[in-house]
Amino acid sequence: MSSGPFLTPSRRGPTRGQIRRRRAVALALLALLAAGAAVVAGVLGGPGGVPSAALGVDAPPGVAAGPAPQGANGPLDTPVGGGLIDLDGGGDEVEYDPRRPPKGGLLVDLDSGEVLWQRRGTGVRPIASLTKMMTALVAAERLEAGDKAKITDEVLAYRGSGVGLLPKGKGVKVEALLHGLLLPSGNDAARALALRAADSQAAFVERMNQQAERWGLGCTTFASVEGLSSRNRSCPADLAALGRRVLDAPRLAEIVAKERAQVPFPIEGGRLFLTNNNPLLREDYRGAIGVKTGYTRRAGRCLVAAAERGDERLLVVLLDSPDPGRQAEQLLDRGFKALG
Numbered sequence: 001m002s003s004g005p006f007l008t009p010s011r012r013g014p015t016r017g018q019i020r021r022r023r024a025v026a027l028a029l030l031a032l033l034a035a036g037a038a039v040v041a042g043v044l045g046g047p048g049g050v051p052s053a054a055l056g057v058d059a060p061p062g063v064a065a066g067p068a069p070q071g072a073n074g075p076l077d078t079p080v081g082g083g084l085i086d087l088d089g090g091g092d093e094v095e096y097d098p099r100r101p102p103k104g105g106l107l108v109d110l111d112s113g114e115v116l117w118q119r120r121g122t123g124v125r126p127i128a129s130l131t132k133m134m135t136a137l138v139a140a141e142r143l144e145a146g147d148k149a150k151i152t153d154e155v156l157a158y159r160g161s162g163v164g165l166l167p168k169g170k171g172v173k174v175e176a177l178l179h180g181l182l183l184p185s186g187n188d189a190a191r192a193l194a195l196r197a198a199d200s201q202a203a204f205v206e207r208m209n210q211q212a213e214r215w216g217l218g219c220t221t222f223a224s225v226e227g228l229s230s231r232n233r234s235c236p237a238d239l240a241a242l243g244r245r246v247l248d249a250p251r252l253a254e255i256v257a258k259e260r261a262q263v264p265f266p267i268e269g270g271r272l273f274l275t276n277n278n279p280l281l282r283e284d285y286r287g288a289i290g291v292k293t294g295y296t297r298r299a300g301r302c303l304v305a306a307a308e309r310g311d312e313r314l315l316v317v318l319l320d321s322p323d324p325g326r327q328a329e330q331l332l333d334r335g336f337k338a339l340g
Helices: 016-044 128-142 174-182 187-198 201-214 236-247 250-256 324-339
Strands: 104-109 115-119 148-150 171-173 260-264 271-275 288-296 300-309 312-319
Touching (some): 104 236, 104 324, 115 236, 128 174, 128 187, 128 201, 128 250, 128 288, 128 300, 171 174, 174 187, 174 250, 174 260, 187 201, 236 288, 236 300, 236 312, 300 324
Antiparallel strands (some): 104 115, 104 312, 148 171, 260 271
Protein backbone atom coordinates (compact mmCIF):
# COMPACT_ATOMS: atom_id res chain seq x y z
CA MET A 1 0.00 0.00 0.00
CA SER A 2 1.44 3.39 -0.92
CA SER A 3 1.95 6.07 1.70
CA GLY A 4 2.93 9.70 1.82
CA PRO A 5 5.74 11.36 3.79
CA PHE A 6 6.16 10.09 7.34
CA LEU A 7 4.15 11.91 9.98
CA THR A 8 4.21 11.35 13.70
CA PRO A 9 1.18 9.54 15.16
CA SER A 10 0.06 12.67 16.97
CA ARG A 11 -0.34 14.49 13.66
CA ARG A 12 -1.43 11.69 11.39
CA GLY A 13 -3.56 9.43 13.57
CA PRO A 14 -3.95 5.68 13.00
CA THR A 15 -2.81 4.30 9.65
CA ARG A 16 -5.23 2.44 7.39
CA GLY A 17 -3.51 -0.82 8.35
CA GLN A 18 -3.94 -0.07 12.05
CA ILE A 19 -7.59 0.85 11.54
CA ARG A 20 -8.22 -2.34 9.57
CA ARG A 21 -6.52 -4.50 12.21
CA ARG A 22 -8.56 -2.87 14.98
CA ARG A 23 -11.73 -3.34 12.97
CA ALA A 24 -10.89 -7.00 12.36
CA VAL A 25 -10.42 -7.56 16.11
CA ALA A 26 -13.70 -5.77 16.85
CA LEU A 27 -15.54 -7.86 14.25
CA ALA A 28 -14.11 -11.06 15.69
CA LEU A 29 -15.38 -10.06 19.13
CA LEU A 30 -18.79 -9.27 17.66
CA ALA A 31 -18.86 -12.70 16.01
CA LEU A 32 -18.14 -14.35 19.37
CA LEU A 33 -20.91 -12.35 21.01
CA ALA A 34 -23.33 -13.28 18.22
CA ALA A 35 -22.45 -16.96 18.64
CA GLY A 36 -23.10 -16.70 22.37
CA ALA A 37 -26.43 -15.00 21.77
CA ALA A 38 -27.38 -17.75 19.34
CA VAL A 39 -26.65 -20.40 21.97
CA VAL A 40 -28.88 -18.56 24.46
CA ALA A 41 -31.60 -18.24 21.81
CA GLY A 42 -31.37 -21.96 21.13
CA VAL A 43 -31.89 -22.71 24.82
CA LEU A 44 -34.75 -20.28 25.29
CA GLY A 45 -36.40 -21.02 21.96
CA GLY A 46 -36.36 -18.92 18.80
CA PRO A 47 -39.03 -17.82 16.31
CA GLY A 48 -41.15 -20.50 14.70
CA GLY A 49 -40.79 -21.60 11.11
CA VAL A 50 -43.19 -21.13 8.24
CA PRO A 51 -45.12 -24.26 7.19
CA SER A 52 -44.34 -25.55 3.74
CA ALA A 53 -47.87 -24.84 2.51
CA ALA A 54 -47.14 -21.13 2.89
CA LEU A 55 -43.83 -21.17 1.06
CA GLY A 56 -45.06 -21.02 -2.52
CA VAL A 57 -43.49 -23.02 -5.35
CA ASP A 58 -40.42 -25.22 -5.24
CA ALA A 59 -40.37 -25.99 -1.50
CA PRO A 60 -40.00 -29.71 -0.78
CA PRO A 61 -42.78 -31.21 1.35
CA GLY A 62 -42.35 -30.52 5.05
CA VAL A 63 -39.81 -27.72 4.66
CA ALA A 64 -39.93 -24.82 7.07
CA ALA A 65 -38.22 -21.76 5.66
CA GLY A 66 -37.78 -19.84 8.91
CA PRO A 67 -39.13 -16.36 9.61
CA ALA A 68 -40.17 -14.47 6.49
CA PRO A 69 -38.22 -11.20 6.00
CA GLN A 70 -40.16 -7.98 6.44
CA GLY A 71 -39.84 -6.12 3.15
CA ALA A 72 -37.97 -7.01 -0.01
CA ASN A 73 -35.62 -4.04 -0.27
CA GLY A 74 -35.52 -2.25 3.06
CA PRO A 75 -33.06 -2.72 5.93
CA LEU A 76 -33.97 -5.19 8.66
CA ASP A 77 -33.96 -4.61 12.40
CA THR A 78 -32.05 -7.86 13.01
CA PRO A 79 -28.22 -8.15 12.96
CA VAL A 80 -26.74 -8.99 9.56
CA GLY A 81 -23.32 -9.98 8.30
CA GLY A 82 -22.64 -12.42 11.12
CA GLY A 83 -20.08 -10.15 12.78
CA LEU A 84 -17.81 -10.51 9.73
CA ILE A 85 -19.00 -7.51 7.72
CA ASP A 86 -18.63 -3.94 9.03
CA LEU A 87 -21.61 -2.06 7.61
CA ASP A 88 -20.95 0.91 9.91
CA GLY A 89 -18.08 1.97 7.66
CA GLY A 90 -20.55 3.46 5.17
CA GLY A 91 -19.12 1.91 2.01
CA ASP A 92 -17.97 5.12 0.35
CA GLU A 93 -14.33 4.17 -0.21
CA VAL A 94 -15.09 3.23 -3.83
CA GLU A 95 -17.21 5.29 -6.23
CA TYR A 96 -19.30 3.21 -8.61
CA ASP A 97 -22.56 4.29 -10.22
CA PRO A 98 -23.20 2.37 -13.46
CA ARG A 99 -26.03 3.31 -15.78
CA ARG A 100 -27.76 0.01 -15.03
CA PRO A 101 -26.84 -0.86 -11.46
CA PRO A 102 -27.56 -4.15 -9.71
CA LYS A 103 -30.62 -4.29 -7.44
CA GLY A 104 -28.25 -4.97 -4.55
CA GLY A 105 -24.52 -5.21 -4.09
CA LEU A 106 -21.51 -4.87 -1.85
CA LEU A 107 -17.72 -4.74 -2.10
CA VAL A 108 -15.83 -5.75 1.03
CA ASP A 109 -12.27 -6.22 2.23
CA LEU A 110 -12.48 -9.86 3.32
CA ASP A 111 -9.83 -9.72 6.01
CA SER A 112 -10.92 -6.55 7.80
CA GLY A 113 -14.64 -6.68 7.01
CA GLU A 114 -14.49 -3.06 5.78
CA VAL A 115 -17.23 -2.29 3.25
CA LEU A 116 -15.79 -0.29 0.35
CA TRP A 117 -19.01 0.09 -1.65
CA GLN A 118 -22.61 -0.94 -1.19
CA ARG A 119 -26.00 -0.65 -2.79
CA ARG A 120 -28.85 -1.76 -0.53
CA GLY A 121 -26.44 -3.80 1.51
CA THR A 122 -29.21 -5.06 3.79
CA GLY A 123 -31.90 -5.28 1.13
CA VAL A 124 -33.46 -8.75 1.08
CA ARG A 125 -33.93 -10.43 -2.29
CA PRO A 126 -34.19 -13.93 -3.84
CA ILE A 127 -30.71 -15.41 -4.22
CA ALA A 128 -31.14 -18.40 -6.57
CA SER A 129 -28.10 -20.72 -6.55
CA LEU A 130 -26.09 -18.49 -4.23
CA THR A 131 -27.98 -20.73 -1.81
CA LYS A 132 -25.48 -23.46 -2.61
CA MET A 133 -22.77 -21.73 -0.57
CA MET A 134 -24.75 -22.68 2.54
CA THR A 135 -25.61 -26.09 1.10
CA ALA A 136 -21.90 -26.77 0.66
CA LEU A 137 -20.97 -25.46 4.12
CA VAL A 138 -23.57 -27.62 5.90
CA ALA A 139 -22.78 -30.70 3.81
CA ALA A 140 -19.01 -30.35 4.27
CA GLU A 141 -19.47 -30.04 8.02
CA ARG A 142 -21.49 -33.26 8.22
CA LEU A 143 -19.87 -35.44 5.54
CA GLU A 144 -16.38 -36.74 4.82
CA ALA A 145 -14.88 -36.54 1.34
CA GLY A 146 -14.99 -40.31 0.87
CA ASP A 147 -18.58 -40.76 2.03
CA LYS A 148 -20.96 -41.87 -0.71
CA ALA A 149 -24.44 -40.61 -1.51
CA LYS A 150 -26.87 -42.95 -3.24
CA ILE A 151 -28.48 -41.58 -6.39
CA THR A 152 -32.22 -42.07 -5.96
CA ASP A 153 -35.34 -41.16 -7.93
CA GLU A 154 -35.70 -38.09 -5.69
CA VAL A 155 -32.22 -36.91 -6.63
CA LEU A 156 -32.95 -37.37 -10.34
CA ALA A 157 -36.31 -35.53 -10.13
CA TYR A 158 -34.46 -32.20 -10.02
CA ARG A 159 -35.26 -29.24 -12.27
CA GLY A 160 -32.94 -26.62 -13.74
CA SER A 161 -29.16 -26.94 -13.90
CA GLY A 162 -27.59 -30.26 -13.03
CA VAL A 163 -24.52 -32.43 -13.28
CA GLY A 164 -26.76 -34.61 -15.41
CA LEU A 165 -24.79 -37.84 -15.31
CA LEU A 166 -25.57 -39.09 -11.82
CA PRO A 167 -26.03 -42.89 -12.14
CA LYS A 168 -29.29 -44.11 -10.58
CA GLY A 169 -28.83 -46.62 -7.79
CA LYS A 170 -25.07 -46.06 -7.45
CA GLY A 171 -23.08 -44.30 -4.75
CA VAL A 172 -21.20 -41.12 -5.66
CA LYS A 173 -18.46 -39.73 -3.43
CA VAL A 174 -19.29 -36.55 -1.55
CA GLU A 175 -16.21 -34.74 -2.88
CA ALA A 176 -17.37 -35.31 -6.47
CA LEU A 177 -20.83 -34.06 -5.55
CA LEU A 178 -19.39 -30.93 -3.95
CA HIS A 179 -17.58 -30.21 -7.21
CA GLY A 180 -20.82 -30.77 -9.11
CA LEU A 181 -22.64 -28.48 -6.68
CA LEU A 182 -20.21 -25.55 -6.77
CA LEU A 183 -18.83 -25.57 -10.33
CA PRO A 184 -21.76 -26.22 -12.75
CA SER A 185 -24.27 -25.52 -9.93
CA GLY A 186 -25.89 -28.95 -10.03
CA ASN A 187 -29.35 -29.07 -8.46
CA ASP A 188 -29.13 -32.86 -8.56
CA ALA A 189 -25.89 -32.72 -6.57
CA ALA A 190 -27.57 -30.47 -4.00
CA ARG A 191 -30.34 -33.05 -3.51
CA ALA A 192 -27.91 -35.95 -3.25
CA LEU A 193 -25.82 -34.18 -0.61
CA ALA A 194 -28.89 -33.13 1.38
CA LEU A 195 -30.36 -36.62 1.43
CA ARG A 196 -27.04 -38.15 2.44
CA ALA A 197 -26.43 -35.63 5.21
CA ALA A 198 -29.93 -35.35 6.67
CA ASP A 199 -32.10 -38.13 5.20
CA SER A 200 -34.56 -35.61 3.71
CA GLN A 201 -34.46 -32.27 1.93
CA ALA A 202 -36.74 -30.81 4.59
CA ALA A 203 -34.40 -31.79 7.42
CA PHE A 204 -31.40 -30.41 5.55
CA VAL A 205 -33.14 -27.07 4.92
CA GLU A 206 -33.90 -26.89 8.64
CA ARG A 207 -30.18 -27.28 9.34
CA MET A 208 -29.40 -24.54 6.81
CA ASN A 209 -31.74 -22.16 8.61
CA GLN A 210 -30.36 -23.14 12.00
CA GLN A 211 -26.84 -22.44 10.78
CA ALA A 212 -27.88 -19.04 9.40
CA GLU A 213 -29.35 -18.16 12.79
CA ARG A 214 -26.27 -19.36 14.67
CA TRP A 215 -24.01 -17.29 12.43
CA GLY A 216 -26.06 -14.13 12.87
CA LEU A 217 -27.28 -13.90 9.26
CA GLY A 218 -30.39 -11.91 10.07
CA CYS A 219 -31.78 -11.43 6.57
CA THR A 220 -31.18 -15.00 5.35
CA THR A 221 -33.78 -17.75 5.09
CA PHE A 222 -33.95 -20.95 3.05
CA ALA A 223 -36.80 -23.04 1.65
CA SER A 224 -34.91 -25.33 -0.74
CA VAL A 225 -31.49 -26.94 -0.88
CA GLU A 226 -30.64 -25.70 -4.38
CA GLY A 227 -32.17 -22.21 -4.57
CA LEU A 228 -35.07 -22.67 -6.97
CA SER A 229 -37.58 -21.39 -4.42
CA SER A 230 -38.09 -17.63 -4.40
CA ARG A 231 -38.33 -17.97 -0.61
CA ASN A 232 -34.57 -18.53 -0.51
CA ARG A 233 -33.64 -14.98 0.36
CA SER A 234 -30.72 -13.00 1.71
CA CYS A 235 -28.96 -9.65 1.45
CA PRO A 236 -25.50 -8.59 0.22
CA ALA A 237 -24.07 -8.32 3.75
CA ASP A 238 -25.07 -11.86 4.71
CA LEU A 239 -23.95 -13.27 1.37
CA ALA A 240 -20.55 -11.62 1.80
CA ALA A 241 -20.26 -13.36 5.18
CA LEU A 242 -21.19 -16.68 3.59
CA GLY A 243 -18.67 -16.15 0.81
CA ARG A 244 -15.97 -15.50 3.38
CA ARG A 245 -16.88 -18.69 5.24
CA VAL A 246 -16.58 -20.71 2.02
CA LEU A 247 -13.17 -19.19 1.28
CA ASP A 248 -12.03 -19.78 4.86
CA ALA A 249 -12.92 -23.50 4.57
CA PRO A 250 -9.87 -24.97 2.76
CA ARG A 251 -11.83 -27.92 1.39
CA LEU A 252 -14.40 -25.68 -0.29
CA ALA A 253 -12.01 -22.87 -1.19
CA GLU A 254 -9.95 -25.32 -3.24
CA ILE A 255 -13.06 -26.30 -5.23
CA VAL A 256 -14.48 -22.84 -5.97
CA ALA A 257 -11.09 -21.59 -7.19
CA LYS A 258 -11.00 -24.15 -10.03
CA GLU A 259 -11.90 -23.08 -13.56
CA ARG A 260 -12.42 -26.76 -14.45
CA ALA A 261 -12.00 -30.10 -12.75
CA GLN A 262 -11.80 -33.84 -13.36
CA VAL A 263 -13.27 -35.94 -10.57
CA PRO A 264 -13.52 -39.71 -10.10
CA PHE A 265 -17.04 -40.79 -11.01
CA PRO A 266 -18.88 -44.12 -11.38
CA ILE A 267 -19.51 -43.79 -15.13
CA GLU A 268 -17.84 -45.16 -18.21
CA GLY A 269 -14.29 -43.86 -18.27
CA GLY A 270 -14.30 -43.35 -14.50
CA ARG A 271 -13.97 -39.56 -14.56
CA LEU A 272 -16.31 -36.59 -14.83
CA PHE A 273 -15.24 -33.31 -16.44
CA LEU A 274 -16.74 -30.16 -14.91
CA THR A 275 -16.48 -26.45 -15.75
CA ASN A 276 -17.00 -23.55 -13.36
CA ASN A 277 -19.80 -21.08 -14.17
CA ASN A 278 -17.88 -18.24 -12.48
CA PRO A 279 -17.32 -15.56 -15.17
CA LEU A 280 -14.18 -14.19 -13.52
CA LEU A 281 -12.48 -17.57 -13.63
CA ARG A 282 -13.66 -18.23 -17.16
CA GLU A 283 -12.27 -14.85 -18.28
CA ASP A 284 -9.00 -15.32 -16.36
CA TYR A 285 -9.54 -12.25 -14.21
CA ARG A 286 -6.32 -11.62 -12.32
CA GLY A 287 -6.37 -13.11 -8.84
CA ALA A 288 -9.87 -14.66 -9.08
CA ILE A 289 -10.48 -17.26 -6.33
CA GLY A 290 -14.24 -18.07 -6.53
CA VAL A 291 -17.09 -18.06 -5.27
CA LYS A 292 -20.62 -18.78 -6.71
CA THR A 293 -23.07 -17.80 -9.43
CA GLY A 294 -26.87 -17.89 -9.43
CA TYR A 295 -29.84 -17.26 -11.68
CA THR A 296 -33.59 -17.61 -11.66
CA ARG A 297 -36.17 -15.44 -13.35
CA ARG A 298 -37.20 -13.86 -10.04
CA ALA A 299 -33.69 -13.45 -8.64
CA GLY A 300 -32.05 -12.29 -11.85
CA ARG A 301 -28.35 -12.82 -12.48
CA CYS A 302 -26.46 -13.04 -9.19
CA LEU A 303 -22.80 -13.41 -8.32
CA VAL A 304 -20.54 -13.65 -5.30
CA ALA A 305 -16.96 -13.33 -6.55
CA ALA A 306 -13.61 -12.86 -4.84
CA ALA A 307 -10.06 -12.06 -5.87
CA GLU A 308 -6.72 -11.65 -4.14
CA ARG A 309 -3.67 -9.58 -5.01
CA GLY A 310 -0.71 -9.55 -2.69
CA ASP A 311 -2.00 -9.35 0.87
CA GLU A 312 -5.42 -8.01 -0.14
CA ARG A 313 -8.56 -10.13 -0.58
CA LEU A 314 -11.72 -8.49 -1.88
CA LEU A 315 -15.19 -9.94 -2.37
CA VAL A 316 -18.09 -8.54 -4.36
CA VAL A 317 -21.78 -9.44 -4.15
CA LEU A 318 -24.16 -8.58 -6.99
CA LEU A 319 -27.90 -9.32 -6.93
CA ASP A 320 -30.00 -9.02 -10.09
CA SER A 321 -27.19 -7.49 -12.12
CA PRO A 322 -27.49 -6.83 -15.88
CA ASP A 323 -23.88 -8.00 -16.36
CA PRO A 324 -22.48 -9.54 -13.17
CA GLY A 325 -19.12 -10.55 -14.62
CA ARG A 326 -18.30 -7.11 -15.99
CA GLN A 327 -19.63 -5.25 -12.96
CA ALA A 328 -17.70 -7.52 -10.59
CA GLU A 329 -14.46 -6.85 -12.46
CA GLN A 330 -15.08 -3.09 -12.42
CA LEU A 331 -15.76 -3.07 -8.69
CA LEU A 332 -12.79 -5.27 -7.84
CA ASP A 333 -10.48 -3.14 -9.99
CA ARG A 334 -11.66 -0.01 -8.16
CA GLY A 335 -11.32 -1.74 -4.81
CA PHE A 336 -7.75 -2.87 -5.34
CA LYS A 337 -6.86 0.61 -6.60
CA ALA A 338 -8.37 2.21 -3.49
CA LEU A 339 -6.37 -0.10 -1.23
CA GLY A 340 -3.19 0.23 -3.24
